[in-house]
Amino acid sequence: MTEASPSVAAPSADPKVRPELRRFCEIVGEGNFSTDPIDLYCYSRDLAPIPYDLLYAYGMLEPELVVRPRGVEQVSEILRYANQRRIPITPRGGGSFAMGGTIPIEGGVVLDLCGMNEIVEINGADLTVRVQCGLNWRRLAEKLAGMGLSLLAYPSSGVAATIGGYLGTGGGAGIGVPRNGVAGNSILSLKVVLADGSIVETNPWDSWCFIGAEGTLGVICEAVLKIAPLARQRCFMYAFNRLGDGIKALESLARLRPFFLHFLDRGAAGFLNESDNAALDEAAMTIVAAFQGTDRQLAGVSRQVESICKDGKRYPEDTAEHEWENRFKIEISFKRLGPTLMLQEIRLPFRFLEKAMLELAEALKDYRWGVQCLSSDHGSVCLLIYALTDERDKKRFYKALSLARVIPRIGYRNQGTVYGIALHNSVHLARIHPRSAVEAMRAIKRRFDPNNILNPSKTVQTRVPRLLVTVSMLLMERVPGLMRLGLSMVKFLPRGLIRSGLRVVGGQLR
Amino acid sequence: MKTLDSSKMQEVINDIYSCASCGYCRFGCPVFQRVGFERLAPRGRILALKRALESRGEIPETLRESIYMCLQCQNCQVQCPMSIDFPKIALALAEQYNEANDLPEGPAMLKERIAKESNPFGEPRGERGAWMPKRELVPGLEHLYFVGCGTSYSATRIARSIVKMLDDIGFQYNVLGAEENCCGAPLFRVGDSAGARKLIEKNVQKFKELGVKTIFANCAGCFKTLKHAYPDTFEALHVTQFLMRLVESGQLKFSKDLKKRIIYFDGCDIGRHSEVYEEPRELLKSIPGVELLEYEYNRDQAMCCGGPLLASYPDLAQDIAADRVREAVEKGAEIIATACPTCMVNLKRGAQAADVKIRIEDIPMLLPTLVEKNKK
Ligand SMILES: Cc1cc2nc3c(=O)[nH]c(=O)nc-3n(C[C@H](O)[C@H](O)[C@H](O)COP(=O)(O)OP(=O)(O)OC[C@H]3O[C@@H](n4cnc5c(N)ncnc54)[C@H](O)[C@@H]3O)c2cc1C
Numbered sequence: 038m039t040e041a042s043p044s045v046a047a048p049s050a051d052p053k054v055r056p057e058l059r060r061f062c063e064i065v066g067e068g069n070f071s072t073d074p075i076d077l078y079c080y081s082r083d084l085a086p087i088p089y090d091l092l093y094a095y096g097m098l099e100p101e102l103v104v105r106p107r108g109v110e111q112v113s114e115i116l117r118y119a120n121q122r123r124i125p126i127t128p129r130g131g132g133s134f135a136m137g138g139t140i141p142i143e144g145g146v147v148l149d150l151c152g153m154n155e156i157v158e159i160n161g162a163d164l165t166v167r168v169q170c171g172l173n174w175r176r177l178a179e180k181l182a183g184m185g186l187s188l189l190a191y192p193s194s195g196v197a198a199t200i201g202g203y204l205g206t207g208g209g210a211g212i213g214v215p216r217n218g219v220a221g222n223s224i225l226s227l228k229v230v231l232a233d234g235s236i237v238e239t240n241p242w243d244s245w246c247f248i249g250a251e252g253t254l255g256v257i258c259e260a261v262l263k264i265a266p267l268a269r270q271r272c273f274m275y276a277f278n279r280l281g282d283g284i285k286a287l288e289s290l291a292r293l294r295p296f297f298l299h300f301l302d303r304g305a306a307g308f309l310n311e312s313d314n315a316a317l318d319e320a321a322m323t324i325v326a327a328f329q330g331t332d333r334q335l336a337g338v339s340r341q342v343e344s345i346c347k348d349g350k351r352y353p354e355d356t357a358e359h360e361w362e363n364r365f366k367i368e369i370s371f372k373r374l375g376p377t378l379m380l381q382e383i384r385l386p387f388r389f390l391e392k393a394m395l396e397l398a399e400a401l402k403d404y405r406w407g408v409q410c411l412s413s414d415h416g417s418v419c420l421l422i423y424a425l426t427d428e429r430d431k432k433r434f435y436k437a438l439s440l441a442r443v444i445p446r447i448g449y450r451n452q453g454t455v456y457g458i459a460l461h462n463s464v465h466l467a468r469i470h471p472r473s474a475v476e477a478m479r480a481i482k483r484r485f486d487p488n489n490i491l492n493p494s495k496t497v498q499t500r501v502p503r504l505l506v507t508v509s510m511l512l513m514e515r516v517p518g519l520m521r522l523g524l525s526m527v528k529f530l531p532r533g534l535i536r537s538g539l540r541v542v543g544g545q546l547r
Numbered sequence: 548m549k550t551l552d553s554s555k556m557q558e559v560i561n562d563i564y565s566c567a568s569c570g571y572c573r574f575g576c577p578v579f580q581r582v583g584f585e586r587l588a589p590r591g592r593i594l595a596l597k598r599a600l601e602s603r604g605e606i607p608e609t610l611r612e613s614i615y616m617c618l619q620c621q622n623c624q625v626q627c628p629m630s631i632d633f634p635k636i637a638l639a640l641a642e643q644y645n646e647a648n649d650l651p652e653g654p655a656m657l658k659e660r661i662a663k664e665s666n667p668f669g670e671p672r673g674e675r676g677a678w679m680p681k682r683e684l685v686p687g688l689e690h691l692y693f694v695g696c697g698t699s700y701s702a703t704r705i706a707r708s709i710v711k712m713l714d715d716i717g718f719q720y721n722v723l724g725a726e727e728n729c730c731g732a733p734l735f736r737v738g739d740s741a742g743a744r745k746l747i748e749k750n751v752q753k754f755k756e757l758g759v760k761t762i763f764a765n766c767a768g769c770f771k772t773l774k775h776a777y778p779d780t781f782e783a784l785h786v787t788q789f790l791m792r793l794v795e796s797g798q799l800k801f802s803k804d805l806k807k808r809i810i811y812f813d814g815c816d817i818g819r820h821s822e823v824y825e826e827p828r829e830l831l832k833s834i835p836g837v838e839l840l841e842y843e844y845n846r847d848q849a850m851c852c853g854g855p856l857l858a859s860y861p862d863l864a865q866d867i868a869a870d871r872v873r874e875a876v877e878k879g880a881e882i883i884a885t886a887c888p889t890c891m892v893n894l895k896r897g898a899q900a901a902d903v904k905i906r907i908e909d910i911p912m913l914l915p916t917l918v919e920k921n922k923k
Contacts, residue, residue, distance in 0.1 A: 071584050074607045075595045079585035082594060086569050088868040089598075107581050131570050132585075152583055173574065183843070197570035197625055369567050373629050376565040429564065 117234025130202025137460025170201030283322025302408030574634025641738025676724025
């Protein structure tokens with residue numbers, strides 16, 4: 038899609054913008070910035086239903102301005118100026134990440150990159166494509182498919198997610214990942230703007246520095262991706278009554294390197310039946326797999342799949358196809374049943390999956406819950422764990438929020454980790470990475486962004502002391518009513534006081 | 548209006564809370580794709596509404612503009628994993644703005660004009676049938692051609708094409724002319740459903756007097772309203788469905804060919820809102836020589852042309868249409884065929900903005916010179 042200059046200017050003319058920030062408006066030009074209160078609110082939220090009061094208590098500031106740059110030069114000018122003035126910049130793509138990566142906790146300016154959404158070049162001969170960072174994955178996948186080409190990996194949130202956002206989060210799971218490895222494997226080069234405004238073009242190895250940095254080290258503006266000819270595909274779907282059988286099959290299927298690998302547990306299958314009239318067996322595990330290759334390869338794969346899944350019940354191929362067609366939606370389509378969904382993601386080695394599932398069943402016994410697995414890469418699965426709740430029933434909801442502590446702990450106990458750090462998991466950094474790795478990451482951050490303007494208080498830093506988070510999570514679990522009352526009062530404290538308080542009790546930016 | 552009456556939002560409250568904020572709605576939202584800020588995407592509006600519901604109903608001033616800038620094209624619902632009906636939420640809000648008498652300038656003027664002249668353009672009521680040669684109403688005829696405001700006053704070539712074609716094959720039907728009232732669609736859009744119902748009553752009265760059984764409309768907005776908001780004692784058809792029936796029964800034959808690459812533009816009212824996708828295509832394919840092309844995003848995925856904002860935000864409507872015209876050119880089309888006068892008019896403006904020379908015609912306008920005459 039080509040975007041010309043927008044015809045509706047943001048309702049905010051310069052006067053509302055603080056003089057120090059006007060330079061940003063000049064850089065992007067009329068119609069490409071906003072101080073509209075609805076925008077400022079929306080750009081301080083992401084997918085997770087975290088109550089505003091809680092973010093307030095953790096010292097969140099509101100963004101003052103949202104800008105939509107139209108090219109790498111504008112991004113460079115924006116960062117150069119922000120760096121001179123020490124103004125926080127939060128990069129944002131589709132805003133579909135649930136870890137608070139796009140929440141501008143230190144205020145400042147949100148850099149909405151969705152206006153940079155062009156396909157710069159498709160090279161069918163060399164099998165590469167050069168795209169801008171704000172392009173949507175589904176749009177790119179469909180454009181390529183129309184030319185007989187295919188992406189190597191893309192997220193199942195591709196209808197919303199952008200190139201830069203997926204790479205920013207690490208692209209560790211998704212469609213194509215079980216076959217081709219994590220999204221970073223398909224990157225040949227990135228054009229990145231660093232905190233001081235300099236523009237660098239990386240080689241495949243340097244690219245890894247920015248992939249998964251959650252927008253804290255640089256702004257990815259363009260990417261050159263490897264692509265492949267569109268291959269023939271076959272889909273399979275099996276239901277297993279015994280979890281153990283399902284897990285064994287899943288692990289063996291993963292070794293065959295499917296393009297898409299997904300499973301639903303009993304709870305998730307039930308949700309889909311209830312909300313989408315899916316008519317699925319509510320079996321312990323339902324697996325959907327899609328393989329790509331030549332007709333001969335697919336015939337071979339088909340025999341192997343049949344033998345691997347001999348203990349399962351096979352669904353007709355068109356049901357399997359339907360799940361594939363629905364791949365962008367199945368993960369949240371049943372949200373209506375909540376209507377609030379507490380969603381946690383953990384990544385685990387296969388061999389701990391059964392144990393973790395049993396622990397989840399115990400921990401979630403008071404909830405309506407379910408599990409799906411995002412296509413995994415070799416050797417591990419990425420679990421999406423849902424518990425239904427209703428944010429209007431505050432007491433229940435606050436209790437459900439404490440699952441943000443309970444579920445990752447099940448992950449850690451089972452040699453696993455969380456999927457993404459950004460804001461919400463940054464307090465647990467010490468659990469997620471070895472100390473030496475954390476130190477190395479912080480050194481890199483200081484090197485790349487000495488003035489700490491790029492997505493500050495995320496990923497390698499935290500404003501909120503871990504003890505405070507642990508205590509508040511425990512309170513939510515045990516006395517949610519009290520916690521709610523407390524938080525509604527915190528709202529009356531000035532932000533400045535909260536932020537200095539947090540500093541005193543140990544929240545620090547390193 | 549400064550506060551929201553949450554008791555009046557009960558019907559849509561579950562939809563509001565079911566929103567996951569995933570942002571899928573932005574994918575096919577033409578307004579968002581053009582302007583690019585969250586306040587103009589369903590996700591952003593829902594976030595603002597949720598916040599209002601949780602803060603004693605206080606709503607930001609800019610929400611009103613954002614709500615009236617929704618095209619109600621329903622593409623967001625198709626993309627939404629939870630199938631949230633955002634237009635329904637927007638209408639529930641528009642009802643409140645309407646009741647509070649707090650409409651933006653455009654919709655307020657439109658309401659006034661309809662009250663006075665029964666059309667949203669404020670054209671004299673008596674001239675509604677001025678486009679057609681004089682004809683008498685014949686009680687007892689089964690078929691009625693419902694012309695609609697846009698076609699009666701501006702896109703009159705569409706109406707003249709339909710009448711010529713049907714007269715050429717000797718088909719009998721009624722046209723209400725000056726006795727036709729606005730179908731009510733524009734009033735539903737601005738949140739005045741009570742006003743719309745009054746118009747419906749007036750039209751229904753006329754239909755009954757004439758003994759009408761089947762109504763066909765060339766305006767997709769009228770067709771949608773006739774189909775969904777009028778009593779189902781009348782069969783409502785889009786003119787392309789009706790003409791396709793005539794083709795199938797052999798009453799309508801094409802004696803000349805049209806060697807053109809034609810791309811069909813799925814309008815929202817006939818497409819997503821009424822799920823009529825195939826008959827317009829079939830009709831085009833029944834013309835000898837036509838090569839039918841498809842938009843990259845077609846049928847339920849089709850992107851709106853921006854037409855509903857033609858009166859209130861003409862520049863934005865034109866920019867959106869320009870995108871659709873460019874997409875058609877990219878596909879190699881020589882003609883964009885529409886099934887809705889608003890789409891046609893707006894796409895023509897879009898072509899100007901995009902500085903592209905391409906024929907844009909409503910389907911009935913392509914046909915009269917090709918039809919085999921059968922005058923009895
Ligand atoms: C239904 C659903 C399915 C999902 N499936 C998957 C999946 O299969 N795999 C998966 O990994 N995740 C998945 N997710 C999570 C999320 O959608 C992905 O992480 C997604 O890739 C984020 O992209 P985005 O454009 O929305 O990024 P955002 O949410 O906008 O940003 C994510 C992070 O990246 C940073 N960032 C954004 N753009 C840039 C840039 N250009 N340069 C540098 N940093 C940047 C931001 O600061 C932020 O920290 C899913 C979510 C949903 C709702």
